[in-house]
Amino acid sequence: MNQIFHPSANVIAKASIVGVVLLLGVLGTGLIFFVRSGWLTGTSVAEAQPVPFSHLHHVRQLGIDCRYCHTSVEEAAFANIPPTETCMTCHSQIWTEAPLLEPVRASWRDEESIEWERVHDLSDFVYFNHSIHVNKGIGCETCHGRVDNMALIAKENTLQMEWCLECHRNPAKYIRPVDEVLTMGYAETLPEDHDQLVEGHALVEEYGIEVGRLDNCSICHR
């Protein structure tokens, strides 16, 4: 019978040797970036909230302490999302007529919680505790980013396991003195000759952090 392949098939066959490798390389690389992208992990995406609460305004412009709302961050696993009462400590006195704050007042009136959209949602099989991180010198901004610059809150990091391990394998790269934990823009306050690794190792030593155990499976998967 006639050949079903045209002579041009030879060229295609030869090109496919390089082409297949190239295609797989491009697809593979694309996939590697895709699974870490904001599109999939939700980083830098400000979800719509019932009230457009601005950390930028409250933290940077007004200078309210993180712990004024996130009350349990130093003692408990959960940092706490403030109840309406916390908002009303100020907003019963100021901006009492502001239309933006109507959902807050409604919540206060009807005694029904505001349903915030959760931004940092770890998988249920991960054990995470805020207090241990805060008390051992991991700053708020290390994980949550410059919250004081966020008009609307968004996730700064992917919260993927490799991201956790990046610090758990060598916390000296990120650790800071405990009294600087709440500082936003910590790096800018440092002197020019500051060596993070030198100070980091000293702090790891001082706080009694056993780095060798930090990447055990059961540290996070209990």
Added chain:
Amino acid sequence: MQVGQTDKTSVVEFPVVEPGHTYRSIGEKISNVVLNIHTPLGWVFAFGTGSILLMMYLISVAYLFAYGVGVWGINIPVGWGFAIVTFVWWIGIGHAGTLISAILFLLRQDWRTSINRFAEAMTLFAVVCAGLYPILHLGRPWLFYWLLPYPNTFGLWPQFRSALAWDVFAVSTYGTISAVFWFTGLIPDLAGMRDRAKHPMLKFIFGGLAMGWRGSARHWNNHQKLYLLLAAIATPLVVSVHTVVSFDFAIGQLPGWHTTVFPPYFVAGAVFSGFAMVVTLLIPIRKIYHLEDMITLRHFDVMGKVILTTGLIVAYGYITEAFIGWYGGSQYELFLIKNRFVGPYAPYVFGLIFCNLVAPQLLWFKPLRTNLTVMFILSLVINTGMWLERFMIVIISLTADFLPSSWALFVATPWDWSLLIGSIGLFLVLLFLFVRTLPMISVFEMQELLHKQEHGH
């Protein structure tokens, strides 16, 4: 050498190809198996049986996926159970194909020609059956790709110090090379099928698969070089794959696992069971398709010898294991040997001794090697024995290790058995589909062989 004659340097009594064949008759006979519209009843029976068992396999897998590995008899301490026993068994069976196609090719053994294509296909399907088992054994089988090293978002690599990670590479390399080798050998025959086929659809399919083969001298030259290269690449796989599989056990600390004799003894066992499987399958297929003139008694005689030899190596492995257990004087090893012979699984162990040590001794006798009834039954006995051997290694060592407080028996559930028997169905279905759709004997190599027989070069 003239057909049917005996030369002085060989003990050949039966020819590899019966006299009276021409190039054309060989090509027609083999391709007619595929191109003939009539399907022999024997094929329908074998394929039907395979399909029923495959159904059972699929049901078992579906049930397993729905309810998890708890449907099997596995628990702590016996976490490996039938899945690993049968994985090792299937992988072992595959080894005959690679040995026949690669090593015997390099050694220029003319008798391999009529069975290599078939044995390679058998290898491929055995690897499929084997490869599925560890995946089914995973708690979440859909995440099987976690076994591979790739830049994942966990920031983790597989544990490269674990033999289980080596297994992934050994088995996937084995599967890939076997498939490429098999397909390369098929190309000239696929072109032959393309030219013989009448139906335009068949012509198109075979033509596509033949990838434009025209049989020019240049084609043949390239093909021969590639085939030789692939044979050389596949040769180390004959020993490496089952060596790595044996490391799953040998690098562990358990009595009955932690022994250096494992790699050679596993490889010999693999070839032993693989050849037995070739015999099991070839006897009925040769009958169904009347291939007695191409798969002759010579083949069974030679395969019997290979089975006997590897069987003796396996026997040596058993004896060494027992001897070192005693000679080493470790109380745990001594207990293991005792536990094998008088423990709860003693019937399995005695069954294994009968199947693998006693029964193959029949193969010392040529009349028995060329008696197909004996060979068929013996091949089934041997493969049962090899399954029992893996059962003994995996299960008995796990049930009773160093601490009596952690001992527990393993009892297989019906789902264990249905998956095991079902996997044979998967194997049969794939194999008989191959027999029906592709030339199961290498036409061009048979014609080459005929040429050599007639012209001596």
